[in-house]
Amino acid sequence: MKNAIGQTGVKLSAALLTAVLLVTGCGGGAGGSGEGNWVSIEDRYTVDPETPAWQLDKKEEVTDLTWYVNADWWNTDFGKDIVTKKIKEDLNINIKFITGDDTKLNTFFAGGEMPDLLTVFDSNSPVVQKAATWALPLNDLAEKYDPYFNKVAAADTLNWFQLADGKTYGYPNYSNTQADYDSGNIPAKTAFIIRKDVYEALGSPVIGTPEEFQSVMKQIKEKFPTLIPFGFNAIGEGTGSLGDTLQDFIGVPLENENGEFYDRNLDEDYLTWLKTLNTVYRDGNISDDSFADDGTAFEEKVKSGKYATMLLDGTPQQGGNLQIYMSANPGKEYIAIDGPQSTKGHAPTLNQSGITGWMINFISKDSKDPAKAIQIFTYLLSEEGQTLMNYGIEGETYETQADGTVELLPAVKDLQLNNADKFKKDYRMGEFMFFGHDRHKALSADAFPESIKQMQEWGKGKLKPHFILENINPDQGTQEARALSAINTKWNSTLVSMVRAKDDAAFDGALAAYKAFLDENRWDEIVKVRSEKMKQNKEKLGIQ
Helix, strand or coil, X not given: CHHHHHHHHHHHHHCHHHHHXXXXXXXXXXXXXXXXXXXXXXXXXXXXXXXXXXXXXXXXXXXXXXXXXXXXXXXXXXXXXXXXXXXXXXXXXXXXXEXXXXXXXXXXXXXXXXXXXXXXXXXXCHHHHCHHHCECCHHHHHHHHCCCHHXXXXXXXXXXXXXXXXXXXXXXCCCCCHHXXXXXXXXXXXXXXXXXXXXXXXXXXXXXXXXXXXXXXXXXXXXXXXXXXXXXXXXXXXXXXXXHHHHHHCCCCCECCCCCECCHHHCHHHHHHHHHHHHHHHCCCCCCHXXXXXXXXXXXXXXXXCEEEXXXXXHHHHHHHHHHHHHHCCCCCEEEECCCCCCCCCCCCECCCCCCCCCEEEEECCCCCHHHHHXXXXXXXXXXXXXXXXXXXXXXXXEECCCCCEEECHHHHHXXXXXXXXXXXXXXXXXCCCCCCHHHHCCCCCCCCHHHXXXXXXXXXXXXXXXXXXXXXXXXXXXXXXHHHHHHHHHHHHHHHHHCCCCHHHHHHHHHHHHXXXXXXXXXXXXXXXXXXXXXXXXXXCCC
């Protein structure tokens, strides 16, 4: 999941300047109808704060809605699997999903017809920050069409996304508050994993120090020559799992001793581990293909167990692939171990989706039927919708136990374990997650595939909220934002150059060039902006 977030975020950043111009100008004609299409519901239903509007709405004709998702990988099917078929029936809707990249996103704001609903991923983008110019406020939609929305939406999340006009336009999935972290119901999604057969053949070695890590990778190469000793999430245009994921894994501090922005990329502990990875690379134990593989190529290697070890971010998203390998190779499944440790004694500070969440959903001013659109939000956020998305239909796919927990029916469970692709296609449970949240997954041991449960168990107690670092980048369109975009691109290429450096001199040279690039690109100003926004985040969250 996080990997997908990172890739999408990078893509969105690439089109940022264009988006700034387009979104800024969309309030009047282009990209929105201006005031919004506030349809009348007089002949359909009377709102009731105690009843979801989708249960009251008597509209007979099917409502056709278009939903744009700014991600090429999104499954555009609707009404074929058990989850979306039920949504279609309950709400009397038909959704046409459109997917794309930032170029397609920008075409909507360039004067084209806006979709009814729109989902993006970068909360710091102008699309989100300028939402008041093209989207309808959820507060007003709830008041006019569906006050029950306020019963199912999280107040903390609504407050976090509130814009300067005091209204909230977008609502995310997987928005985790401090209370969610404290509940213990949020599983870790990052793990250092190793194939069980490899681990046992090597005598269950400790891989905590740089020296141990390098030595074990050599042993893997000697005993399992057909395997790639160490792998990581696809790099793409970002850093895969070698950037902030590795930093979290070894517990790099989130702030400096004064509570201000800390440059984690230049942390001494982290750089020690990057140098270690460079040594492992020079030993021939990191494949060059790992830097070129896209997400699909990476997933194929996960499915086939090609990597002996991996620093994996987004274990739920790889759960199906890991399950396919696990089912076909009993006794060789991947397991989480402690893996690389801080050389400074820091504990892991694994991240989750934070209060900002992941996919941010909006209803556009051009929406043909905004009443029906807010009903979708309410439905998917409700207990009924959450249960459907995660477990399907009671009696058909799951049953409720005496203690209130949920258990999949045997045939469904068997399909989940032994035919992940068909399970995904026919049921789509856990996949249609526009408004998903981990608290509902805690209702059942069947919420996640067997392949990642040990990894989630390993991660208990290792999560730490990164709220203070959320949305701290300079505002888009500023000189600092443009400089940061260039710096991020430079860092991504520098990191790869450092890990692939032919010798120590090349490693140090790449790092020195990056530091010089910072000095030449307004880094000090960016740090000031980030520190100020961290301060604002703390005030917003009541953090001392």
